[in-house]
Amino acid sequence: MNESENNFEPLRRLLALKRYEIPPPGYFDRFSSQVISRLRAGEAGASRAIAEPSWWLRLLQAFEAKPAFAGTFASSLCILLVFGIVYAERPEGIMPNSPVFATVSQPVASLVSATMSGPAPSSQSTGLMINTNPVLSLEPAPSLFGQQNPLVQPINVSFPISGN
Amino acid sequence: MIMAEPAERQDAESPAPVDEEQLVRRARRGDLGAYDELVRRYQERIYATIYHMTSNHDDANDLAQESFIKAFQALKTFKGGSSFYTWLYRIAVNKTINFLKQRKNRSHMSLNDLDFNAEHDPDLVALISDKTPRREAGLTELQEKLNAAILKLSEPHRLVVVLHDVQGLSHDEIAKIMDCNIGTVRSRLFYARQQLQGYLSDYLRPA
Numbered sequence: 399m400n401e402s403e404n405n406f407e408p409l410r411r412l413l414a415l416k417r418y419e420i421p422p423p424g425y426f427d428r429f430s431s432q433v434i435s436r437l438r439a440g441e442a443g444a445s446r447a448i449a450e451p452s453w454w455l456r457l458l459q460a461f462e463a464k465p466a467f468a469g470t471f472a473s474s475l476c477i478l479l480v481f482g483i484v485y486a487e488r489p490e491g492i493m494p495n496s497p498v499f500a501t502v503s504q505p506v507a508s509l510v511s512a513t514m515s516g517p518a519p520s521s522q523s524t525g526l527m528i529n530t531n532p533v534l535s536l537e538p539a540p541s542l543f544g545q546q547n548p549l550v551q552p553i554n555v556s557f558p559i560s561g562n
Numbered sequence: 563m564i565m566a567e568p569a570e571r572q573d574a575e576s577p578a579p580v581d582e583e584q585l586v587r588r589a590r591r592g593d594l595g596a597y598d599e600l601v602r603r604y605q606e607r608i609y610a611t612i613y614h615m616t617s618n619h620d621d622a623n624d625l626a627q628e629s630f631i632k633a634f635q636a637l638k639t640f641k642g643g644s645s646f647y648t649w650l651y652r653i654a655v656n657k658t659i660n661f662l663k664q665r666k667n668r669s670h671m672s673l674n675d676l677d678f679n680a681e682h683d684p685d686l687v688a689l690i691s692d693k694t695p696r697r698e699a700g701l702t703e704l705q706e707k708l709n710a711a712i713l714k715l716s717e718p719h720r721l722v723v724v725l726h727d728v729q730g731l732s733h734d735e736i737a738k739i740m741d742c743n744i745g746t747v748r749s750r751l752f753y754a755r756q757q758l759q760g761y762l763s764d765y766l767r768p769a
Contacts, residue, residue, distance in 0.1 A: 406755045406759070408766045409727075409755055409758055409759055409762065409766060410727050412708065412762060412765060412766065413708070413723065413727040413728055413758070414727065414728065415704075415705075415708065416614055416708065416709075416712075416728045417610075417728060419613065419614075419705070421609065421613070421619055421622075421623075422619075425623075426605055426606060426609075429601070429605045429609070429626070429627075430598050430601040430602045430605060431598075432627060433598075433601050433627050433630045433631060434594050434597070434598050434601070436627065436631060437594060437597070437631060437634055438594065459664075
C-alpha cells in the first residue's frame with residue numbers, strides 16, 4: 399500500500415493544489431447568516447419545493463431515464479383510450495342493464511307520461527290554460543332505493559281568466 | 563484567504579464532542595443561535611467538498627446552503643449514531659450526487675480564480691517550472707486541466723479523491739460518510755488515482 403502511495407505522490411501533490419481554489423472574499427463571513435436568515439424567513443419549505451421536482455417533473459425524468467417505462471405508460475394510455483371509446487359507443491348494451499339507470503329512469507318516465515297523457519280539466523273551465531309544466535324542474539330527486547320524494551310533486555297550474 | 567489548507571489538521575482535531583452534542587440538542591429544540599454555530603463550524607469543509615465535486619461556485623453555494631437547511635429540518639431524525647459532521651457530510655454528499663446526476667447533460671465549468679498564494683506554493687512552482695514537460699502551462703490552464711480530469715471521474719470515485727486527497731479525510735471517515743467499507747474506499751481511491759494519472763500525465767513528474 400505504501401508503494402502505491404509513493405507512486406501516486408506527484409498526483410497527490412497536484413491534487414492538493416485544489417485547496418487554493420477559493421470562494422469570493424468574505425464569502426464565509428456571510429454564509430451562516432444567509433442560511434439562518436433563510437431558515438428564519440421560512441424559505442426552507444420553498445427551497446425544498448424547488449430542490450425536489452414536482453410529480454410531473456419526476457415522471458418526465460423517469461421517462462427520460464427508462465424509455466421502456468415511457469413505452470409501457472403510453473401503451474396503457476392507448477389501451478385505456480380504445481377501451482373507453484368502445485365502451486362509449488355501446489350504450490345500448492350497458493345502460494338498460496345498469497341498475498342505476500333502471501331506478502332513476504322509472505319515476506321520471508312515469509311522471510312525464512302522467513303529465514303528458516293526463517286530462518287537462520282546467521282547460522275546460524277557463525278556456526285558456528297557462529301550463530307552466532314544472533315537471534322537469536321540480537321532478538323528484540331520484541332515489542337509489544326506488545322511492546319518490548313525497549314532498550315534491552308535479553303540478554299543473556292554470557289561471558282562470560276573468561273579465562268577460 | 564487560503565481555502566481548505568488546514569483540512570487535515572481540522573479533521574484530526576475534531577471539535578469537542580460534548581460541545582457539539584449540546585449545540586445539536588439546542589438546535590434540535592429550534593435554537594437558531596446554536597445552529598448558526600454549527601454552520602460556522604462546518605461551512606468551509608462542506609462548501610469545499612461540494613465545490614470540488616461540482617467545480618462551480620454558484621452550484622456549490624446553493625447546494626451547501628440547501629444542505630445546511632435540510633440538515634436543520636432533519637435534525638429530529640438525527641439519532642446520534644454517528645458524529646454530527648459525518649451525518650451532515652452525508653446529506654451534502656447525497657444532495658451533490660443527486661444534483662450531478664441531473665446536471666450530467668449540462669457541461670459547463672465556472673471556475674474560481676486560484677488564490678494568489680498558490681503562486682508561491684513550491685509544488686506549483688515546480689510544476690510550471692522548466693522541468694515540467696508543459697512549460698507553457700500557466701495557473702489557469704493547470705487549474706482547468708485538473709478540474710476537467712476530476713470531472714471525468716464517476717461521482718463515487720471523484721468523491722473519494724476529493725475527500726481524501728483534497729480534503730484530507732481518512733479512509734475510515736470516508737467509509738462512514740459514503741456508508742461503505744474501508745476496502746471499497748481504498749479500491750475506489752486506487753482506481754480514481756490511476757485514472758487521474760492517465761489524464762494528467764503531462765503535468766506529473768516522477769517523485
